[in-house]
Amino acid sequence: xxxxxxxxxxxxxxxxxxxxxxxxxxxxxxxxxxxxxxxxxxxxxxxxxxxxxxxxxxxxxxxxxxxxxxxxxxxxxxxxxxxxxxxxxxxxxxxxxxxxxxxxxxxxxxxxxxxxxxxxxxxxxxxxxxxxxxxxxxxxxxxxxxxxxxxxxxxxxxxxxxxxxxxxxxxxxxxxxxxxxxxxxxxxxxxxxxxxxxxxxxxxxxxxxxxxxxxxxxxxxxxxxxxxxxxxxxxxxxxxxxxxxxxxxxxxxxxxxxxxxxxxxxxxxxxxxxxxxxxxxxxxxxxxxxxxxxxxxxxxxxxxxxxxxxxxxxxxxxxxxxxxxxxxxxxxxxxxxxxxxxxxxxxxxxxxxxxxxxxxxxxxxxxxxxxxxxxxxxxxxxxxxxxxxxxxxxxxxxxxxxxxxxxxxxxxxxxxxxxxxxxxxxxxxxxxxxxxxxxxxxxxxxxxxxxxxxxxxxxxxxxxxxxxxxxxxxxxxxxxxxxxxxxxxxxxxxxxxxxxxxxxxxxxxxxxxxxxxxxxxxxxxxxxxxxxxxxxxxxxxxxxxxxxxxxxxxxxxxxxxxxxxxxxxxxxxxxxxxxxxxxxxxxxx
Amino acid sequence: xxxxxxxxxxxxxxxxxxxxxxxxxxxxxxxxxxxxxxxxxxxxxxxxxxxxxxxxxxxxxxxxxxxxxxxxxxxxxxxxxxxxxxxxxxxxxxxxxxxxxxxxxxxxxxxxxxxxxxxxxxxxxxxxxxxxxxxxxxxxxxxxxxxxxxxxxxxxxxxxxxxxxxxxxxxxxxxxxxxxxxxxxxxxxxxxxxxxxxxxxxxxxxxxxxxxxxxxxxxxxxxxxxxxxxxxxxxxxxxxxxxxxxxxxxxxxxxxxxxxxxxxxxxxxxxxxxxxxxxxxxxxxxxxxxxxxxxxxxxxxxxxxxxxxxxxxxxxxxxxxxxxxxxxxxxxxxxxxxxxxxxxxxx
Numbered sequence: 001x002x003x004x005x006x007x008x009x010x011x012x013x014x015x016x017x018x019x020x021x022x023x024x025x026x027x028x029x030x031x032x033x034x035x036x037x038x039x040x041x042x043x044x045x046x047x048x049x050x051x052x053x054x055x056x057x058x059x060x061x062x063x064x065x066x067x068x069x070x071x072x073x074x075x076x077x078x079x080x081x082x083x084x085x086x087x088x089x090x091x092x093x094x095x096x097x098x099x100x101x102x103x104x105x106x107x108x109x110x111x112x113x114x115x116x117x118x119x120x121x122x123x124x125x126x127x128x129x130x131x132x133x134x135x136x137x138x139x140x141x142x143x144x145x146x147x148x149x150x151x152x153x154x155x156x157x158x159x160x161x162x163x164x165x166x167x168x169x170x171x172x173x174x175x176x177x178x179x180x181x182x183x184x185x186x187x188x189x190x191x192x193x194x195x196x197x198x199x200x201x202x203x204x205x206x207x208x209x210x211x212x213x214x215x216x217x218x219x220x221x222x223x224x225x226x227x228x229x230x231x232x233x234x235x236x237x238x239x240x241x242x243x244x245x246x247x248x249x250x251x252x253x254x255x256x257x258x259x260x261x262x263x264x265x266x267x268x269x270x271x272x273x274x275x276x277x278x279x280x281x282x283x284x285x286x287x288x289x290x291x292x293x294x295x296x297x298x299x300x301x302x303x304x305x306x307x308x309x310x311x312x313x314x315x316x317x318x319x320x321x322x323x324x325x326x327x328x329x330x331x332x333x334x335x336x337x338x339x340x341x342x343x344x345x346x347x348x349x350x351x352x353x354x355x356x357x358x359x360x361x362x363x364x365x366x367x368x369x370x371x372x373x374x375x376x377x378x379x380x381x382x383x384x385x386x387x388x389x390x391x392x393x394x395x396x397x398x399x400x401x402x403x404x405x406x407x408x409x410x411x412x413x414x415x416x417x418x419x420x421x422x423x424x425x426x427x428x429x430x431x432x433x434x435x436x437x438x439x440x441x442x443x444x445x446x447x448x449x450x451x452x453x454x455x456x457x458x459x460x461x462x463x464x465x466x467x468x469x470x471x472x473x474x475x476x477x478x479x480x481x482x483x484x485x486x487x488x489x490x491x492x493x494x495x496x497x498x499x500x501x502x503x504x505x506x507x508x509x510x511x512x513x514x515x516x517x518x519x520x521x522x523x524x525x526x527x528x529x530x531x532x533x534x535x536x537x538x539x540x541x542x543x544x545x546x547x548x549x550x551x552x553x554x555x556x557x558x559x560x561x562x563x564x565x566x567x568x569x570x571x572x573x574x575x576x577x578x579x580x581x582x583x584x585x586x587x588x589x
Numbered sequence: 590x591x592x593x594x595x596x597x598x599x600x601x602x603x604x605x606x607x608x609x610x611x612x613x614x615x616x617x618x619x620x621x622x623x624x625x626x627x628x629x630x631x632x633x634x635x636x637x638x639x640x641x642x643x644x645x646x647x648x649x650x651x652x653x654x655x656x657x658x659x660x661x662x663x664x665x666x667x668x669x670x671x672x673x674x675x676x677x678x679x680x681x682x683x684x685x686x687x688x689x690x691x692x693x694x695x696x697x698x699x700x701x702x703x704x705x706x707x708x709x710x711x712x713x714x715x716x717x718x719x720x721x722x723x724x725x726x727x728x729x730x731x732x733x734x735x736x737x738x739x740x741x742x743x744x745x746x747x748x749x750x751x752x753x754x755x756x757x758x759x760x761x762x763x764x765x766x767x768x769x770x771x772x773x774x775x776x777x778x779x780x781x782x783x784x785x786x787x788x789x790x791x792x793x794x795x796x797x798x799x800x801x802x803x804x805x806x807x808x809x810x811x812x813x814x815x816x817x818x819x820x821x822x823x824x825x826x827x828x829x830x831x832x833x834x835x836x837x838x839x840x841x842x843x844x845x846x847x848x849x850x851x852x853x854x855x856x857x858x859x860x861x862x863x864x865x866x867x868x869x870x871x872x873x874x875x876x877x878x879x880x881x882x883x884x885x886x887x888x889x890x891x892x893x894x895x896x897x898x899x900x901x902x903x904x905x906x907x908x909x910x911x912x913x914x915x916x917x918x919x920x921x922x923x924x925x926x927x928x929x930x931x932x933x934x935x936x
Contacts, residue, residue, distance in 0.1 A: 117914070117916035
């Protein structure tokens with residue numbers, strides 16, 4: 001399957017949508033309209049939950065904010081629905097921004113619980129605020145009009161709804177394939193990974209959150225002017241979970257899945273309403289929610305992946321062309337060899353009463369490979385985390401390239417030119433090798449939300465692709481750039497992480513136990529690669545456990561023991577140092 | 590607001606809070622042992638009140654039918670999973686637990702009901718009927734995904750709550766109930782009238798929390814539950830079955846929810862869907878305790894009760910908005926207070 005096939009399929013789908021209202025019964029068209037309206041929310045959730053990993057139970061509240069806003073503007077104050085759209089979108093995005101600023105630093109289930117909280121709180125507001133019709137709702141909302149044409153019938157508004165859905169899908173897929181989209185797709189890898197790439201994770205979460213709210217607000221606007229009447233019911237917590245269900249059934253993480261999920265859930269609900277009365281007379285309303293929740297639970301138990309990813313796996317793989325040569329990305333000015341690059345001065349880090357790093361000082365000079373070694377519990381990892389900003393030192397200073405980074409955020413340290421790898425490999429297993437390496441270029445590029453969505457980033461993207469391919473070739477993984485990263489063996493995953501770090505054009509490369517878990521051949525290859533990088537004047541700091549690996553590779557060694565620096569020197573001197581032997585072997589061997 | 594009104598509101602709030610505290614402690618118990626944030630506990634409390642009301646009215650409660658249906662489902666799932674793993678020899682034991690025992694409970698309740706029992710026996714019957722529900726739901730709903738992320742379990746839990754609300758309407762009908770007070774005693778303290786019901790609620794909350802403390806600290810089963818909460822794999826290696834620990838946690842938790850339902854029924858009118866708000870408010874309390882601390886959860890729940898009481902005096906329409914808005918700052922405080930390792934999200 002090539003790109004052309006995908007485009008043809010998309011064109012055919014759009015054509016079908018355009019013809020549908022002339023073929024379908026009025027009832028089916030109404031059903032389609034609801035599907036379209038729900039799709040918008042579900043697409044937003046696919047981005048937020050599926051791509052970004054933020055499970056929100058509260059999207060229905062955003063739909064409600066926009067619906068009530070436009071109803072207030074148009075039905076109660078007599079202005080145009082288009083003004084209602086502006087007001088609704090602005091209000092929803094404003095509310096989302098404030099909620100996001102407050103809650104998005106929460107982690108894991110705390111964040112999801114907060115969405116339950118504000119979802120409920122906003123839902124209760126609709127029924128209880130004076131001037132919004134309380135539980136009776138707001139009626140006689142005017143239809144949307146285009147010039148003199150009022151979109152009254154379901155067939156008329158059909159085109160508006162599905163037009164918007166199509167455009168949203170198109171822009172959404174563009175966005176996911178851009179610099180910002182890749183950052184969103186990295187969010188699930190955890191904050192440490194995202195920040196290590198020079199990406200401000202909080203900002204990306206906020207943008208994703210507001211985009212999802214924006215799509216919910218479009219949905220709310222359409223809903224208000226299609227049904228011409230609103231009450232608190234459709235925006236309550238129950239609907240919030242139904243939206244979540246749509247996006248999960250369709251396949252969380254797939255935008256198309258949002259549409260498919262909305263369709264499946266809506267049609268299923270509709271047929272449940274049709275058939276349940278046949279089974280249980282008089283109790284259908286109650287059974288409906290039971291049947292529905294039970295189906296959802298079964299789905300979560302057995303088919304968490306969702307429909308679209310399931311179908312997509314059985315389709316032939318999309319063949320893609322290798323990236324073509326393109327103008328290079330701008331490079332950083334590298335320091336002269338031998339210049340002082342990193343200076344750690346009296347670093348101290350405590351965890352309660354435990355002093356994990358105690359008054360450690362050392363320097364790294366440009367162009368060398370320095371290893372920090374030590375037995376288990378020596379404070380190597382803590383030192384590493386302090387260098388990269390994952391932890392703060394309690395005392396002491398860290399200066400990098402003449403700039404104090406002691407109190408800097410992780411992403412800013414990364415942007416300053418320190419690129420890192422992880423002891424427990426942090427790749428995005430469902431992204432290709434190329435895309436994983438492209439993530440590394442985030443801090444060197446600038447295309448934003450609109451550039452990504454409207455594809456005015458093409459030149460930069462071409463450079464990024466080419467750069468990523470070059471780095472893959474540099475580390476020897478250039479043969480299959482479109483392979484999924486999760487399919488690589490561990491040794492190559494480590495090397496892929498190095499390629500990603502190189503794509504950031506770093507001044508200092510810091511490696512966290514790169515040899516851990518590797519087989520002998522893999523270790524030799526890794527050492528070979530690191531030597532070749534040193535030949536390219538790159539400075540490397542290794543935190544390592546494996547003496548053999550370190551001794552033959554590095555220029556200088558700093559030995560830590562029980563949090564303090566034991567000694568420092570060339571590998572041969574370290575090998576014969578009695579203190580080091582005692583630390584490692586518990587006595588002179 | 591005069592000090593008299595403040596005192597009345599405070600007492601009212603403490604009573605409501607004590608009810609929430611029982612549910613909150615149950616929520617923490619389930620969460621620590623199974624990692625499930627069991628939103629439906631509020632529904633269990635509401636169902637208990639409805640069951641008691643039906644018993645008072647000499648009707649056999651819908652709970653019986655619910656337990657029978659759930660028991661059949663659980664037994665079916667147990668048979669299938671045992672057959673799949675080729676362990677059918679364990680079947681009699683599984684069936685006796687998941688099928689015979691719940692049926693026996695319903696049968697006994699049905700027989701005793703016909704003898705027109707006094708209130709104390711009806712209370713026991715109501716609790717007996719309600720307690721099997723959560724362990725059965727655990728077997729049907731949560732056991733197959735016990736290794737899932739907290740988020741997955743939470744999503745399932747929310748869906749389960751909606752299923753239970755539908756079932757509640759089906760089995761108990763839309764009418765609200767208010768049961769007869771458990772006591773007509775009342776006393777005056779510092780010029781404020783305190784009803785016996787309020788005292789009873791507070792005393793029950795204290796007694797049950799105390800019992801739970803004794804259970805956890807002085808019995809082997811209690812210790813095994815604590816061990817499971819700390820480390821599932823580790824306790825499995827010590828011969829503790831996490832499934833069994835989960836079942837015990839659900840039994841205990843639903844007992845506490847049931848007691849809170851019985852206590853609240855004479856004070857508030859309870860509907861089939863009243864449970865959600867009880868559960869969520871208890872849950873706000875549980876979060877104050879970081880979902881791990883029992884005293885923290887109890888204090889938090891009482892705090893929520895008092896806040897709700899004062900908020901409803903200021904604006905009865907917006908009291909829920911106020912309570913839930915407050916959850917966000919609490920969550921932020923908890924999230925900052927708890928140092929947790931970063932959890933990568935399931936692919």
